[in-house]
Amino acid sequence: MNPDFLPTARPISRLIQEFNKLPGIGPKTAQRLAYHLLQAPPERSRDLADAVLGIKENLKLCTVCLNITDTDPCGLCADETRDVTKVCVVEEPIDILPLERTRKFRGLYHVLHGVISPSDGIKPEDLRIRELLERLSRTGITEVILATNPNVEGEATSMYIQRLISPLGIRVTRLARGLPFGGDLEYADDVTLSRALEGRQEM
Amino acid sequence: MTSRVYQTAGIIIKRHKFGEADRLLTLFTADFGKVRAIAKGAMRPGSKLGGNVELLTHSQMMLARGRNLDIVTQAQAIDIFLPIRDSLELMSCGFYLSELVDTFTEENVEDREMFDLFLNTLRELAEAGEGERILRYFELRLLNHLGYRPQLGKCANCSRLLLPEVNYFSPAQGGVLCHECGYPDMGARTISVNALKILRFWLRSDFATASRVKLSTELTREIKSLMREHIRYILEKQLKSIEWMDTLADGGHLNGDKAADQL
Ligand SMILES: [Zn+2]
Ligand SMILES: [Zn+2]
Numbered sequence: 373m374n375p376d377f378l379p380t381a382r383p384i385s386r387l388i389q390e391f392n393k394l395p396g397i398g399p400k401t402a403q404r405l406a407y408h409l410l411q412a413p414p415e416r417s418r419d420l421a422d423a424v425l426g427i428k429e430n431l432k433l434c435t436v437c438l439n440i441t442d443t444d445p446c447g448l449c450a451d452e453t454r455d456v457t458k459v460c461v462v463e464e465p466i467d468i469l470p471l472e473r474t475r476k477f478r479g480l481y482h483v484l485h486g487v488i489s490p491s492d493g494i495k496p497e498d499l500r501i502r503e504l505l506e507r508l509s510r511t512g513i514t515e516v517i518l519a520t521n522p523n524v525e526g527e528a529t530s531m532y533i534q535r536l537i538s539p540l541g542i543r544v545t546r547l548a549r550g551l552p553f554g555g556d557l558e559y560a561d562d563v564t565l566s567r568a569l570e571g572r573q574e575m
Numbered sequence: 576m577t578s579r580v581y582q583t584a585g586i587i588i589k590r591h592k593f594g595e596a597d598r599l600l601t602l603f604t605a606d607f608g609k610v611r612a613i614a615k616g617a618m619r620p621g622s623k624l625g626g627n628v629e630l631l632t633h634s635q636m637m638l639a640r641g642r643n644l645d646i647v648t649q650a651q652a653i654d655i656f657l658p659i660r661d662s663l664e665l666m667s668c669g670f671y672l673s674e675l676v677d678t679f680t681e682e683n684v685e686d687r688e689m690f691d692l693f694l695n696t697l698r699e700l701a702e703a704g705e706g707e708r709i710l711r712y713f714e715l716r717l718l719n720h721l722g723y724r725p726q727l728g729k730c731a732n733c734s735r736l737l738l739p740e741v742n743y744f745s746p747a748q749g750g751v752l753c754h755e756c757g758y759p760d761m762g763a764r765t766i767s768v769n770a771l772k773i774l775r776f777w778l779r780s781d782f783a784t785a786s787r788v789k790l791s792t793e794l795t796r797e798i799k800s801l802m803r804e805h806i807r808y809i810l811e812k813q814l815k816s817i818e819w820m821d822t823l824a825d826g827g828h829l830n831g832d833k834a835a836d837q838l
Binding site: 395396488490491492493495496497501502505523524527528531532535536552554555556559560561562563564566 | 589594595620621623625626627629630631632652655657660662663666667669670671673674677815816818819820822827829
């Protein structure tokens with residue numbers, strides 16, 4: 373038998389491979405998606421391909437907050453009902469979504485595009501910290517809310533930024549670190565429990 | 576065949592995102608040396624592993640041997656070293672320590688002494704609330720333990736006893752050189768009488784005894800640069816976290832941006 377024989381035609385196996393590289397998609401799902409497209413009308417494939425290319429061609433970073441956007445400034449920065457005196461600092465654009473879902477925060481954002489990670493060689497200069505400092509120096513921001521992830525790199529990054537900002541006389545806060553809702557006290561890790569105790573509130 | 580499931584205490588020295596919610600951990604364990612293992616779902620909120628497999632946590636762990644990588648099935652933190660996590664300086668020392676341990680060790684080589692040294696260093700760091708002296712002591716003990724102990728008693732070249740005067744230190748020769756051998760050696764640098772005394776003292780002291788020495792700023796700086804050169808010579812590279820520690824020690828400015836404090 374020909375050793376080059378493939379059970380699927382090359383274009384199909386190529387598509388399967390590409391789907392398989394996406395997060396959350398295993399080989400089985402990749403196969404299902406590929407064969408689905410094969411059977412669907414050609415517009416379906418064209419629309420998908422357009423949409424995929426579109427995110428690379430039409431998207432850029434907002435020059436104010438560095439969120440990913442198709443308009444500049446982005447929709448959030450352009451929204452006049454937002455509170456321009458508060459800025460919430462997040463690691464990645466995707467972190468804005470859960471915060472927006474809460475509808476509790478009406479200020480603006482600043483995306484760092486990463487965290488300080490000394491052992492990976494990621495330094496403060498590799499993040500958008502300079503842009504944050506510039507922004508603070510020329511706008512009327514009075515509170516910076518640090519919302520990096522509650523892990524060592526996230527906390528190191530927040531502590532570092534706090535150190536840079538504190539001489540500016542701007543209020544710096546960070547998200548409270550506590551127990552996950554729906555979780556179980558028994559399974560909470562010691563860092564979370566210690567922080568939750570420190571951050572306990574009057575009832 | 577060995578059992579598929581095993582238990583050990585370990586310290587997490589490295590962790591990477593693996594897939595969507597898993598973590599690939601590098602552990603330094605008490606019983607099996609350096610081990611790499613997957614912590615499934617560790618990045619999901621409410622995961623039972625979560626904070627128990629965070630960097631620089633000392634945890635009791637249950638692992639299952641896998642075909643390629645072992646899998647962490649349970650983890651319970653023994654010590655989280657909270658003071659280290661609360662301080663940018665101490666956390667940075669922690670980053671450096673874990674990179675040092677990771678770089679100097681091979682996988683699956685049991686080394687209980689190394690584990691104890693590492694654990695004691697983290698405890699000391701959390702208690703003392705000050706890093707430099709502890710890092711230097713750790714570096715020296717680590718080198719000593721792994722067979723890179725610098726020669727400090729006699730000249731590493733001519734074996735003459737060292738006089739109480741300014742001598743030389745040569746990473747390439749593996750230790751201190753006397754004035755005559757060191758002066759013409761371009762790869763050697765000076766070492767003060769006090770620095771030499773401290774290194775000798777540390778080599779024969781345990782943690783408690785070693786911590787009794789108070790170092791002047793000058794001496795701290797000398798021993799730091801000396802050890803750094805020595806380690807770089809052995810590893811043939813500079814550790815990544817050093818640059819970050821220098822940035823912090825230098826006031827934490829953004830690189831090339833001294834204007835930050837005038838803002
Ligand atoms: Zn924006
Ligand atoms: Zn000599």
